[in-house]
Amino acid sequence: MNQKQCHILIAGAGIGGLALALALSRIGVYVEVLEQSHTLGEGGAGLQLSPNAYGILKDWGLDDKYDLTLSANFPAAIQARDATTNVVLSELQLGARAVDLYGAHYATMHRADLHKLLLNSVRKQPLLNIHRNAKIERAQDTQLASR
Structure with missing residues (x-):
């Protein structure tokens, strides 16, 4: 089974669900995200992004295209x-020391801002769909073919 044949379902369009969806769709995996809410958004307070997390967001193009x-x-x-x-x-x-040591910035930001950046990027992915007002009523494990 190659990655393009893979179809992944993700429960939840929060920061974690959107980040996973973006990562998978960028490598050619078809992804569907189910969100139980009728609106897509994130509340809460601030969060911290370690240099490795910030570096991944930059690698995904959020720094160039989505005003990270x-x-x-x-x-x-x-x-x-x-x-x-x-x-x-x-x-x-x-600051500069984090960039020198780890190759990327240490950053802080509001959760809603990060969610919006991820959502904007996800919406531009051709292999990704988000379904609102969706509930998972049951799930069944499936066996994947080994490589």
């Missing part, structure tokens, strides 16, 4: 402080 750098913040450092005295306990330098 405009949506993200790039802290120069992260500090751990004592909650009662506010004394700095440790500090991790980021």
Whole structure:
């Protein structure tokens, strides 16, 4: 079985589901995403993107086409402080140092912004469909052919 014959069903169009769908469709796998909500969106607070995660998003073209750098913040450092005295306990330098060490930025951004970037990219993939108001009522394991 080659990848183009593969048909993958993903439950959920959150950040994880969309990221998986995008990764699979980019290598030629036909993907259908089922989302139980009638709207596609993400709430919540901020999140942190390690350099390896940010690098993958860049490799997927989100930095060039979908304004990843405009949506993200790039802290120069992260500090751990004592909650009662506010004394700095440790500090991790980021910024250019993260790029030098890991090949990509360390970034922070709002969950909704990352979801929107992924959704915009997913919608442009020819082998990918998203179905809203969809519920999975039962699932059955299937045996895949080995290579």
